[in-house]
Each structure stands twice: as C-alpha cells, then as structure tokens.
Amino acid sequence: MLPPFAIRRPTRLADAIALINDDCVPYWGGTELLLAMKMGLLRAEALVDLKAIAELEGIRREGDSLVIGAGVSHDEIACNDLVREHANLLAVAEATVGNARVRAQGTIGGNLCFAEPRSDVATALIALDATVRLISAEGARTLSVAEFILGPYWTQRESTELLVDVSIPLPAAVGVYLKFQTVERPTVAVAAVRRGVAGVRIVIGAVSEVPVVLDRDSISEVDAAAVAADIEPIPDLTGSVRYKRHVTEVYIRRAIKGLNGVGNV
Amino acid sequence: MVSAMSEQVESLSTIKARVNDVEVARTVPSRTTLAQFLRDDLGLTGTKVSCELQVCGVCSVLVDGKPVSACTYLAADIDGHRVETVEGLSKDGVLHPLQAAFVENFALQCGFCTPGFLMMAKSLLARNPDPDEAEIKEYLDGNICRCTGYEPIVHAVQDAARRMQQESA
Numbered sequence: 001m002l003p004p005f006a007i008r009r010p011t012r013l014a015d016a017i018a019l020i021n022d023d024c025v026p027y028w029g030g031t032e033l034l035l036a037m038k039m040g041l042l043r044a045e046a047l048v049d050l051k052a053i054a055e056l057e058g059i060r061r062e063g064d065s066l067v068i069g070a071g072v073s074h075d076e077i078a079c080n081d082l083v084r085e086h087a088n089l090l091a092v093a094e095a096t097v098g099n100a101r102v103r104a105q106g107t108i109g110g111n112l113c114f115a116e117p118r119s120d121v122a123t124a125l126i127a128l129d130a131t132v133r134l135i136s137a138e139g140a141r142t143l144s145v146a147e148f149i150l151g152p153y154w155t156q157r158e159s160t161e162l163l164v165d166v167s168i169p170l171p172a173a174v175g176v177y178l179k180f181q182t183v184e185r186p187t188v189a190v191a192a193v194r195r196g197v198a199g200v201r202i203v204i205g206a207v208s209e210v211p212v213v214l215d216r217d218s219i220s221e222v223d224a225a226a227v228a229a230d231i232e233p234i235p236d237l238t239g240s241v242r243y244k245r246h247v248t249e250v251y252i253r254r255a256i257k258g259l260n261g262v263g264n265v
Numbered sequence: 266m267v268s269a270m271s272e273q274v275e276s277l278s279t280i281k282a283r284v285n286d287v288e289v290a291r292t293v294p295s296r297t298t299l300a301q302f303l304r305d306d307l308g309l310t311g312t313k314v315s316c317e318l319q320v321c322g323v324c325s326v327l328v329d330g331k332p333v334s335a336c337t338y339l340a341a342d343i344d345g346h347r348v349e350t351v352e353g354l355s356k357d358g359v360l361h362p363l364q365a366a367f368v369e370n371f372a373l374q375c376g377f378c379t380p381g382f383l384m385m386a387k388s389l390l391a392r393n394p395d396p397d398e399a400e401i402k403e404y405l406d407g408n409i410c411r412c413t414g415y416e417p418i419v420h421a422v423q424d425a426a427r428r429m430q431q432e433s434a
Binding site (some may be wrong): 006008031034049105 | 294338339341367
C-alpha cells in the first residue's frame with residue numbers, strides 16, 4: 001500500500017519548476033519512485049506529474065548533439081531511428097532495460113535521477129560522453145552524466161531542480177554494450193567505445209556503487225584482470241565480490257573482442 | 266487536533282477512462298494503484314497481484330496499447346486513456362486467438378500467471394505480428410510461470426501469431 005499523497009499536474013515547465021521541492025517530487029513513469037514509496041524509503045506530500053510538459057518530450061538533433069527529453073521512455077529510445085543511426089550503443093542498452101513494462105513506463109530522466117547503481121542507461125551514456133541539463137528557478141546548468149551521478153541513489157540534482165534533457169555529442173562514439181544478467185538488473189555491464197584514432201573508453205557499470213570509467217590510448221593497454229581486481233563490487237544475491245570480479249574480467253575481455261569487430265571510426 | 270485531522274484528509278483523483286471498451290468514471294484516493302482500481306473498484310479480478318515489484322508480470326495490463334505493471338502504476342494516470350485487461354480479450358463468448366492457443370498448447374496449469382502472459386503476448390503481437398522464438402522469450406522474460414516450464418507458452422504465442430495472421434489475411 002502506498003502512503004497518501006496528492007498529485008499535481010502542471011502543464012508548463014515554469015509551473016513544474018515552481019512546484020518541485022523536498023516534499024513535492026518529480027513524477028513520470030513511477031517505476032522507481034512508486035517502488036521506493038511502497039517500501040517506505042521515500043515519502044512525499046505531492047507527486048508533480050510531468051507528463052503534460054512538452055519540453056520534456058521528444059528526440060531531436062540540435063546542431064552537433066542528439067537531444068533526448070527527460071520524459072522519453074526506454075522503449076521509445078530503443079526503437080527511435082535517430083538514436084539507432086547516431087548513438088546505437090544507447091539503443092542497444094535501452095532495448096534490454098528491466099522488462100517490457102518497465103521500458104514502456106520508465107523514462108531516461110527518471111532512471112538517471114534515481115541513480116540505481118545497476119542502471120544500464122548511465123553506463124551507456126557515460127560511454128557516449130552524454131550530458132544532462134538541469135533547470136531550477138535560479139537558472140540552468142549542464143553536467144556530464146559521469147559528474148551527475150555521485151553514488152547509489154545519489155546525484156547532483158538539488159530538490160528544486162528538474163532534469164530537462166540528455167544530450168549526446170555527435171558523432172557519437174561507436175562500440176559495444178554487453179552485460180551479464182540473471183535477474184531484473186545486470187550483475188555487470190560493460191560499454192566499450194573507440195576514442196580518437198586508436199584509443200578506447202571502457203565503462204564498467206552495475207557491479208560497483210558508481211560506473212567505473214577507463215580511458216586508454218590503445219586497446220592493448222587494457223588489462224582486464226587488473227581492472228577487475230581493482231574494482232569494488234557490491235556483493236548481493238547475484239554474487240560475491242570474488243565472483244563479480246571474475247564476471248567483470250570476462251565481460252571486459254568480451255567487450256574488447258567485440259570492439260575489434262566494430263568498424264573503425 | 267483539527268490540524269492533525271486535516272492532514273489525514275486523503276487526496277482524491279477523478280478518473281474517466283475506457284476500460285475494455287466500457288466508459289468508467291470514479292473518484293478514488295490518489296494513491297490507488299491501477300491493480301487496486303481494476304480489482305477492488307471495478308471488480309475485474311482477472312488481473313492478479315503477486316510480487317508488487319514489477320518483476321513477476323501477473324498484473325500486466327495495457328494502457329493505450331502499452332504494457333504496464335498495474336501494481337506500480339497509478340489509477341489516476343489512466344484518466345483520459347484506454348485500458349485493456351484479460352476480461353476484454355474474448356468477444357461474445359468466443360475466445361481470443363491467444364486464449365484459444367494457450368488452451369490448445371497446454372500453456373497454463375494453475376492459471377495464475379496466464380492473464381499477465383496473455384496481455385504481454387497481445388502487446389508483442391501488436392508490434393511484431395510474426396515474432397521468432399528468441400523475440401518471444403525476450404519480450405516475455407519479465408513474466409514468471411512456475412508450472413509450465415515456459416516452452417508451451419512460447420509455442421502458444423507462435424500458434425496465436427499464425428491464427429491471427431490467417432484471420433487478417
């Protein structure tokens with residue numbers, strides 16, 4: 001049973017921003033917020049339903065960026081032609097978030113703001129150098145997704161700020177997204193992309209508190225065993241620290257192998 | 266005392282929606298989930314509730330054709346929208362091709378998970394009328410069945426896809 005709350009339904013962005021604070025929280029798909037409320041982890045006087053605000057919707061090209069509104073669902077992103085053409089790694093990651101219902105209900109903005117450590121979305125977006133734009137009554141600021149996420153369920157977003165959209169600089173990096181998963185969220189997820197002429201970025205998500213980012217000048221410099229030994233996995237029902245290190249090493253190797261098969265950029 | 270009482274006042278939401286092609290209008294507490302609304306307010310108990318974490322899939326229903334977990338979806342959000350539940354599948358006493366295929370392929374035993382599987386399968390076939398085995402498994406992997414071992418369910422969905430394509434041909 002959910003605790004009692006009111007629902008506010010602003011239709012303009014400025015009205016939504018005026019409403020949100022510690023007690024009146026942004027609400028869209030509810031896939032994470034309603035769960036947290038059911039478990040008693042979060043209580044709010046009001047949910048500020050953002051679904052009527054046009055600025056939070058849509059996927060578009062703006063100059064050298066692909067811009068995705070915070071309210072776009074995982075399924076819409078996975079199936080979108082612009083995303084598939086310009087940032088396919090994100091489409092691949094979004095296509096397997098949670099389950100088909102979570103993908104239809106949940107949004108990219110909600111996923112990032114909730115900062116569940118096993119998020120597929122954050123891992124892929126960090127590999128693509130994506131940024132988020134936050135707006136409050138005081139103004140706007142833009143942060144990289146890597147800066148935005150501070151820890152499990154903890155981001156830079158102030159309670160009076162709204163995440164409006166996500167931008168991916170184009171041309172986006174090309175690479176692979178692989179994960180090992182036995183339950184609703186991955187045990188470990190690895191995004192590997194090419195950077196520059198010979199360089200590589202590897203983002204290891206889901207296994208530790210925040211995604212781990214490795215930038216190397218060449219693929220041969222990536223030592224999967226050393227990286228896996230260095231990360232700090234969160235032990236849980238899906239595996240111990242030792243087990244997760246092993247799976248991480250295997251998936252880094254597989255991602256590198258996959259990256260070698262992806263066309264040069 | 267009075268102010269403490271006033272804090273207890275439950276916030277209400279008014280819902281006007283189309284559920285299985287029937288117009289419904291109700292006012293319910295804003296915290297009411299769609300599963301509670303369907304089962305307790307409308308008496309549509311075909312939609313089941315189990316994990317309440319969006320993991321098991323027994324509460325799957327369609328809102329504007331999209332699959333949602335009714336356990337973690339606010340009833341207030343169906344206002345102005347269209348909901349389909351398992352009760353809406355058969356027409357005039359004739360089973361939907363998915364229901365017929367589930368029966369004939371032995372895709373259910375206890376039946377508790379079946380309404381959820383049927384609605385997810387309906388959603389899958391609407392976006393992909395001819396899914397292969399891998400696509401069916403991928404789309405239905407958020408639904409849990411303890412009886413069948415899943416194989417008959419996959420066969421039933423393939424069978425239903427054939428029936429529905431023949432019907433529309």
